[in-house]
Amino acid sequence: MIRGIGAERTVKVSELYRGPYTTDLKPNELITEVRIPLSGSRGVYEFFRRGGASFPSAIIAVAYQERDGVITDSRIAIGAVYPEPVLVSGHLNGLGIKEVRAKVSDIVNSIFSSIDAKPLEDTHAPGDYKVKVARNLLTKALTEIASGSVQYIKAPVKDELIKWEFRDSVEYVGDLIRVRVNVNGQWIEDLVEPRLLLLDFLRRHGFREVRRGCDEGKCGACTVLVDGRAVKSCMVPVVRVSGHSVTTIRGLSKGMELHPIQRAFLEEYAMQCGYCTHGFMMVTHDYLTNIDPTANDDILKLSIKNICRCTGYINIIKPLRRPPNTYNLNNRINNTKQKVLIDYEKYLRVMNNGHKHLHSKYHQ
Ligand code: FES
Numbered sequence: 001m002i003r004g005i006g007a008e009r010t011v012k013v014s015e016l017y018r019g020p021y022t023t024d025l026k027p028n029e030l031i032t033e034v035r036i037p038l039s040g041s042r043g044v045y046e047f048f049r050r051g052g053a054s055f056p057s058a059i060i061a062v063a064y065q066e067r068d069g070v071i072t073d074s075r076i077a078i079g080a081v082y083p084e085p086v087l088v089s090g091h092l093n094g095l096g097i098k099e100v101r102a103k104v105s106d107i108v109n110s111i112f113s114s115i116d117a118k119p120l121e122d123t124h125a126p127g128d129y130k131v132k133v134a135r136n137l138l139t140k141a142l143t144e145i146a147s148g149s150v151q152y153i154k155a156p157v158k159d160e161l162i163k164w165e166f167r168d169s170v171e172y173v174g175d176l177i178r179v180r181v182n183v184n185g186q187w188i189e190d191l192v193e194p195r196l197l198l199l200d201f202l203r204r205h206g207f208r209e210v211r212r213g214c215d216e217g218k219c220g221a222c223t224v225l226v227d228g229r230a231v232k233s234c235m236v237p238v239v240r241v242s243g244h245s246v247t248t249i250r251g252l253s254k255g256m257e258l259h260p261i262q263r264a265f266l267e268e269y270a271m272q273c274g275y276c277t278h279g280f281m282m283v284t285h286d287y288l289t290n291i292d293p294t295a296n297d298d299i300l301k302l303s304i305k306n307i308c309r310c311t312g313y314i315n316i317i318k319p320l321r322r323p324p325n326t327y328n329l330n331n332r333i334n335n336t337k338q339k340v341l342i343d344y345e346k347y348l349r350v351m352n353n354g355h356k357h358l359h360s361k362y363h364q
């Protein structure tokens with residue numbers, strides 16, 4: 001669903017994408033909803049991602065319908081391996097579910113030999129490696145299908161998409177739009193260009209702790225909470241959050257008292273230059289508050305996909321390793337012996353200017 005001024009339209013995903021960085025969106029339009037039909041198919045989804053990469057090196061999705069143990073319709077999609085996703089329709093049609101097991105390697109060979117495209121090379125994986133991984137993932141998916149245990153495709157439950165309502169009606173003043181955003185408890189009203197990003201709005205209003213990294217939704221350095229959910233502020237026009245509440249890392253602490261997550265990161269020295277740190281803390285907060293309060297370090301490690309350009313992941317994982325109750329998000333630090341009182345302004349200044357003082361003054 002796409003909305004523009006006074007009009008809305010529906011566009012198929014296949015018609016929306018027009019090439020790298022180019023879509024069918026017109027200058028005054030935004031995507032407001034993505035509809036995925038649930039077709040009664042069964043499906044398997046496999047992906048492989050290396051290290052802290054935001055995007056997988058290979059993705060395989062197989063969807064199929066069956067009647068009396070025979071596949072009546074099927075689609076196999078291969079993503080992240082070739083310059084464009086590859087969709088193979090009908091390849092499994094007519095096969096009995098139990099027959100799939102004996103034919104797994106034939107199916108995999110015939111699908112990959114029919115693809116007439118050169119695999120992508122990227123910093124995470126050379127092309128031939130991506131193809132090898134994708135073949136293994138497809139083998140795994142087909143083997144699972146042959147076991148007969150594959151379920152109907154369900155909508156995501158845990159990490160559901162955020163759906164914001166426009167709380168304020170859009171008011172134009174000339175070419176500008178009036179927005180009101182509650183940042184860290186204070187309402188800020190401004191006239192903005194329709195495409196101004198939340199990231200730029202926040203920095204313009206002095207919230208310099210929100211960092212610009214990649215500017216294209218990959219690194220997470222710009223993450224803030226919108227109504228409590230982690231959002232990459234470089235991806236959201238500020239108009240979209242008018243009437244909503246935004247929390248930056250500054251809004252997590254209570255005056256001089258750090259939030260438990262901030263304290264954990266500080267005590268574990270989970271930063272080198274500190275540029276990515278706010279983003280990591282915001283995502284950790286969202287995960288432990290909204291998705292899985294008892295997540296262990298393995299789950300957090302897999303779920304928090306931000307990028308640390310200093311590659312300081314070892315120390316970033318340490319605060320995530322704390323037992324879940326250390327992060328009692330409703331009860332801030334209540335053990336006075338453990339309480340770290342800190343001059344937050346000073347801490348912020350140090351975080352903005354580099355780590356040397358932080359290390360010697362606050363961490364020893
Ligand atoms: S700057 Fe927003 S995700 Fe990188």
Ligand code: FES
Nearest residue numbers: 272276308309310
């Ligand atoms: S970018 Fe993560 S500490 Fe420097």
